[in-house]
Amino acid sequence: MQKYRIAGVIFKANFIYALSARLMQKYQYFGKDEAEFTAEFNLEEIELASKDFPKMPLPYVENTLIFKKFCDFVLNNKNGLIFHSSAIAVEGKAYLFAAPSGTGKSTHTALWRELFGVKAVMINDDKPLIRLEDGEFYVYGTPWNGKHGLDTDCRVKIQAICHLQRGEDNEIEPIDAKEMLPVILGQTLRPTGVEQMDKLLALTEQLLGKVGKFRLKCNTDISAAKLSYSAMKGEN
Amino acid sequence: MKIKKGLVLREVADSFVVVAVGEMAKTFNGMINLNETGAFLWRRLEKGCTKEELLTALLSEYEVEESVASAHVDNFIKGLTEANLLD
Known part of the structure; x- marks a missing residue:
């Protein structure tokens, strides 16, 4: 699974849609440091979440879930x-x-x-x-x-x-x-x-x-x- | 009367603010600013009390005319009711 580093925080992520991979490409991390968490959502989770964002296409819902997971992690663990x-x-x-x-x-x-x-x-x-x-x-x-x-x-x-x-x-x-x-x-x-x-x-x-x-x-x-x-x- | 579940009063940067957590956060994503008296009344309403109890508490804590205190309590409750923050 590909690693990413955003705001100094390394995590793993896997995507169903190409959108997130493209948006986050610049933040790929190829170093040896361990990932601190994993962001990965299955289709069921993405479809469930899409009820909260009725007009948003699913690739964007997936990206929003990754964004929220990241924000939760940094608030809880990284003073961010x-x-x-x-x-x-x-x-x-x-x-x-x-x-x-x-x-x-x-x-x-x-x-x-x-x-x-x-x-x-x-x-x-x-x-x-x-x-x-x-x-x-x-x-x-x-x-x-x-x-x-x-x-x-x-x-x-x-x-x-x-x-x-x-x-x-x-x-x-x-x-x-x-x-x-x-x-x-x-x-x-x-x-x-x-x-x-x-x-x-x-x-x-x-x-x-x-x-x-x-x-x-x-x-x-x-x-x-x-x-x-x-x-x-x-x-x- | 009681403040709805999920509304929390906190003191931040020398001010009293109310924000929502849990289920309440889905419908309420604003922030309420309270002054010192407002926070005093809010804390009593968190536990649940009557309008009369609020007035008695306010009169024993602050040196204020009963008519002024009563108007203040009425106003405060009216605001909370209109904002749908009371059970």
Whole structure:
């Protein structure tokens, strides 16, 4: 069975459909380290799960099951949480923009790429993974990368997280942990077990205490990217 | 009155939040923010109590006019009922 390494976590996976194999190809792992879990679903399990996603084709249901299995494992064992956001790195620091789908987070990080050119690295445009390691929070690329297929298999220390909203003009302000909490909880995969929920809440609380937190109201002019970068980059 | 099974109150980042677990998580994926008084009342409702018991508890814990406390309790229960969070 093929091994994969996503966000530093090695696991085995077997697929019925070619879709997952294709999406995860870049994350194949050929090293000697042992897999920590196995993700494999039979047709019966996939069809059963498809009742929760009525319009989703089965190959995507299979991919969703693998995604959820992975997220459960990292939350339980690796201090990791998936965060629906667009994550970009500049000069070794990562910046995450979160908002409900369709708000414009991908558009905003596209402005950053326009502004910084090759200095900007797209970590993941849709579902990067955040992990706490040795007291620091890092963001990793994952194959669940959104409709533009933008992701890099890398790990970057998180500088700041930004709640993005649309605006006529561009404005950015720091916000406190209390204001950012619903943004994180609203854009992650919520576990259903009490113990897992407590893990998620504890991890989120630590994250909020450690990284920069901002709210950006922005339009699609390049000046929006200049403003958000200068506010979020912090002291050098 | 009692809070529905599967709703848990937690203190995170200096705020009181309610989230859903188990079966409840399938129908409720939001998050409720409570202030300190709200959390105080919620904890009593987790065990189950009457409106009168809530009022008595609130009056013994906080220095507040009975009419104000009563309005607060009514309001709180109304909000929970409208959100379908009570059994």
